[in-house]
Amino acid sequence: MTISPAPHRHRLVALTLLAAFGTAGCGTGSDADPGGDASGSAAAESSSPEPSSAEPEAPTAADGTDYAACDDGSCEVAVSSEPVSFAFDEFTLTVNATEDGIETRKEGDGGTGTGSMSGGYCLSYVTVDGTSTSCYGTVEDGAVPEAPEPEPGVLALELLHVADGTAIIRLTMG
Template sequence: MSAADGRDVGACADGNCEIAVSKPVTFRFKGPAGPATLSVTEVGPNKVEYTIKSGNSQSTGGATGSGQSCITVLRSNGGGNSCSGQGDAARPSPQPDAVVIQTVTSENGTAILRIVSD
């Protein structure tokens, strides 16, 4: 899998990016309630785990298995996660007053992260 923004975490600062990560990384991006932080805590073959902090809220997610993905939706008043076997699904659609974060596992140990703002 390739990512539109390569491995450039700086591309995520504005709340819109698609990057590939193959090791733990932490970066800031524009969230619905101000600055937010995404920390990829573990990444490997068919596995990704992460934590997102936005304001006083924190959300964790992770997927294990071939072609698994998680979506976290951040809103100014909180957020939520859902994980499934969506695989290398298309970029998630923007949602009003929210930031959508998608993580997708891959067999080669590189996860794809997509952040979408309206």
């Protein structure tokens, strides 16, 4: 009879994983005393700043509420519950903020369409013929992705942030 080492390996792997998961929630040890003094680590932990459970500071729109900044096809503005219209060559896009996102209305030669975005960072490509939207949840540490480079005739509408009835959007017309 031959005894296979496989069961021992499975146990070893299981114990290794258990040890790794068991210590995953523990600190990195960077606050500990380099000399290994356990009493020093407690003092270091109490004097180090507590992790912030608050959300990062709300971003501000680069162009504020200067909607004329969008005339060149590129802007970052704050929109509230009052509708704001942005006119482009082939269509007009009207945007207003909701409690957790924005509502949009597109009017042009291709017809009229409505839509909404909510739930964090969203990106919508708007053309005279239609709209394609994807939402990705909140961005890490309030980091805003770079503006996309849409093709000619395509408007990239990004919902960057929403708070207190005000949405920060970025428009980039190709």
